[in-house]
Amino acid sequence: MEQLINYILQLADSNLILTQRNAAWCGHGPILEQDIAITNITLDLIGQSRNFYQYAAKLINESTDTKVTEDSLAYLRTEREFKNLLLTEQENGDWAQTIVRQFFYSVYQYFLYEKMQHSRDEQLAGIAAKSLKEVTYHVTWSGEWVIRLGDGTAESKERIEKAIIELWPYTGEMFLPEAYEISMVSAGIAPDITLLKNEWYKKVTDIFEEATISLPKDGFMQTGGKNGVHTEKLGYILSDLQYLQRTYPNATW
Amino acid sequence: MKINIQKYFYGDFGVEDSAGINDLKSTTTKETAWPLWEIFIRSKQGLDHKHAGSLHAADAAMAIENARDVYTRRQEGVSLWVVESKHIHASNPDDAAAMYEPANDKVYRHPTFYDIPDEVGHM
Numbered sequence: 001m002e003q004l005i006n007y008i009l010q011l012a013d014s015n016l017i018l019t020q021r022n023a024a025w026c027g028h029g030p031i032l033e034q035d036i037a038i039t040n041i042t043l044d045l046i047g048q049s050r051n052f053y054q055y056a057a058k059l060i061n062e063s064t065d066t067k068v069t070e071d072s073l074a075y076l077r078t079e080r081e082f083k084n085l086l087l088t089e090q091e092n093g094d095w096a097q098t099i100v101r102q103f104f105y106s107v108y109q110y111f112l113y114e115k116m117q118h119s120r121d122e123q124l125a126g127i128a129a130k131s132l133k134e135v136t137y138h139v140t141w142s143g144e145w146v147i148r149l150g151d152g153t154a155e156s157k158e159r160i161e162k163a164i165i166e167l168w169p170y171t172g173e174m175f176l177p178e179a180y181e182i183s184m185v186s187a188g189i190a191p192d193i194t195l196l197k198n199e200w201y202k203k204v205t206d207i208f209e210e211a212t213i214s215l216p217k218d219g220f221m222q223t224g225g226k227n228g229v230h231t232e233k234l235g236y237i238l239s240d241l242q243y244l245q246r247t248y249p250n251a252t253w
Numbered sequence: 254m255k256i257n258i259q260k261y262f263y264g265d266f267g268v269e270d271s272a273g274i275n276d277l278k279s280t281t282t283k284e285t286a287w288p289l290w291e292i293f294i295r296s297k298q299g300l301d302h303k304h305a306g307s308l309h310a311a312d313a314a315m316a317i318e319n320a321r322d323v324y325t326r327r328q329e330g331v332s333l334w335v336v337e338s339k340h341i342h343a344s345n346p347d348d349a350a351a352m353y354e355p356a357n358d359k360v361y362r363h364p365t366f367y368d369i370p371d372e373v374g375h376m
Contacts, residue, residue, distance in 0.1 A: 144314065148315075
């Protein structure tokens with residue numbers, strides 16, 4: 001049970017942290033229409049993470065004596081308890097960096113949910129099937145921006161290539177399973193993420209080719225996020241995200 | 254010096270050079286600004302596409318995506334049309350009297366002089 005809970009929290013946390021990052025664009029997008037687009041995507045992501053948190057809270061409450069809610073999972077856990085992918089906590093940077101981060105994550109989510117909709121766990125299968133439609137659009141949207149920036153002006157190309165080099169070391173973690181993921185795979189609940197790697201590479205390569213960008217060489221990959229070992233950036237994100245509940249416990253509005 | 258204040262209607266943008274759109278670009282909009290697009294939404298199958306508003310986008314593909322995000326996020330539609338605003342030609346408001354008012358006293362053009370059987374229902 002604990003491994004299933006960890007697995008669900010990892011799915012929820014990646015979405016929540018990327019939501020918090022993307023939300024910083026709200027009101028600051030490069031143009032009104034794109035401000036709305038990234039905010040829409042962000043709302044999709046937090047909707048998905050709420051589904052995961054609610055499910056995790058239910059399992060935690062059923063299996064232990066505690067009383068947690070989706071809110072306490074998001075607002076009252078510490079940095080080491082968060083299992084989000086390192087990719088999702090990386091800085092917004094410029095528009096290119098935000099786009100590349102979203103594109104890498106959306107393509108990963110797409111192949112993950114595509115498999116997860118056949119999970120033996122009905123709840124996860126349901127969430128995945130519902131989320132897949134949203135994610136399909138996120139892949140299209142972010143992919144088109146990769147093409148626009150890569151095949152755009154000299155400056156946009158330079159910026160997106162810089163963003164890709166910056167974020168590439170955080171892509172390997174998506175396909176390296178932690179112990180709780182491996183046990184969920186053998187239980188027929190989680191898709192085998194090592195098998196998603198080829199599909200992910202193919203999609204990214206296709207879009208990069210259209211964008212006239214070359215794939216970076218496979219180099220050193222950062223890991224640890226899924227086990228609670230994060231880059232220094234997560235602490236700052238959580239202090240923003242959790243400030244209100246930490247300072248005024250149980251505040252509502 | 255004669256100061257010519259010119260208003261722009263959609264129709265003015267039909268032929269770029271003669272309509273002075275290049276002057277407009279250089280004086281009133283930044284070079285980096287994206288063109289304006291008009292958005293039409295079909296709210297459900299069988300109904301017409303209706304004008305919903307306008308937005309900025311770099312090209313048609315982006316206009317459709319933007320329209321999806323700006324205008325259909327509350328289930329407003331099942332189909333989208335986009336057209337660059339400069340391609341829409343409008344009638345001149347100054348001609349309104351000649352164009353539309355002659356129809357005012359010709360009520361016989363309305364099909365209101367027929368009795369519709371109850372069975373037909375709303376028509």
